[in-house]
Amino acid sequence: MQKFPLRMKDNDLLITEIFKDPAGESITALSVYLTPKTSVTGNWIEIAYGTSSGIIRIVVQHPETVGHGPQLFQTFCVHRSPVTKIMLSERHLISVCASNNHVRTWNVTRFRGMISTQPGSTPLASYRVISIEPARSIASYTAGNDIGKNYSWKNRMKKSIC
Template structure:
């Protein structure tokens, strides 16, 4: 009985402290600075949509953020954690209109490192890169990006915790996936749009491809499974552009024998055992329920991957697939493994 009374008193005190904190939100100067070419990168025109706005105040108390509404309507629960993503010893926690980054160390445990300015729209996607290797950002910088609708904001986080806005970009269609491949930020949409921000050139490029059903990464390559039965790849680190039209070079890697839509994709890159390179194994599922495994040997890079195995175990489209050194797991709409 005494234990229950003590817990009740503690909860009342905590709620009172939260209420007091909400009355005095912390303020901090917005550090963003958007360069003209970066701001316009990937946009169809400056009049299509007003620039993304941020508040000059930092988000209020995280437990009960006193944000009442966004531009397009009310927010049901602004203090609710919407998305969590992790990379190495960092995590990014997205609330409705701001993102917070935490870092864990053995000596000090979890520490809050970065809090973004409050945004005027609700965050739908988050990507985190806690290991930026080389480049102009420096080895100690981290990167975090958020997306809402068609818009994307990318920050560089300095060792002291200050965040500098790298740019605001637009995919021109709703962003359905946001992630890093090395130092490069990738945004995709099933409609056939791919956006790539290259860390070396500081350039954002939108590229039209065939409607995308699935994707995976292997090293610096982005692998796309598309609606026409083809698997394409983009080397996002080299960022190759075609000479004739300056479009991003998208190369067909393999075409399904039945030309069924590639609905799930998993790439396994074997450890490098010789100077000749890695074996690349790709497992994919199709709209007809077929599962195939294709393999590319280091010695046959020029000829493309070869069909290794075919499994006909599903009667509905494959929704998830996972390939590892010893296992292949596939899931269909009927949740059969």
């Protein structure tokens, strides 16, 4: 972040726009990954974001391109609904869209710690997160599994004995 202009008094960013989506779509989810600093390459800033149309983009800021904005690095067109959550880490890219909590995951390829397109990110999984709770709760189920912050074994035993 030291590459961006900061206000001296409170280290607030002085820029209002870091990157504009090429299609002009609204950004609905955002994740930032800072690569570990090395003496050779310095820090890379990697930003993954999801859009309202379900597109995922990765933009990067190289230490060599100080003074220029982040550059578009990769685009994934995988969701049909807006992306609600996204996470970019050292090894994975994970996104969730609004349609039934559809999740897509990829293995991220890195070379010397920096994200790379050769051989490229590989899809890892595609699944939906569904609720396993029944539509109507059964009274005996909630009574037997009601463990909250006020739960104590003594109170539980008193209820079962009486």
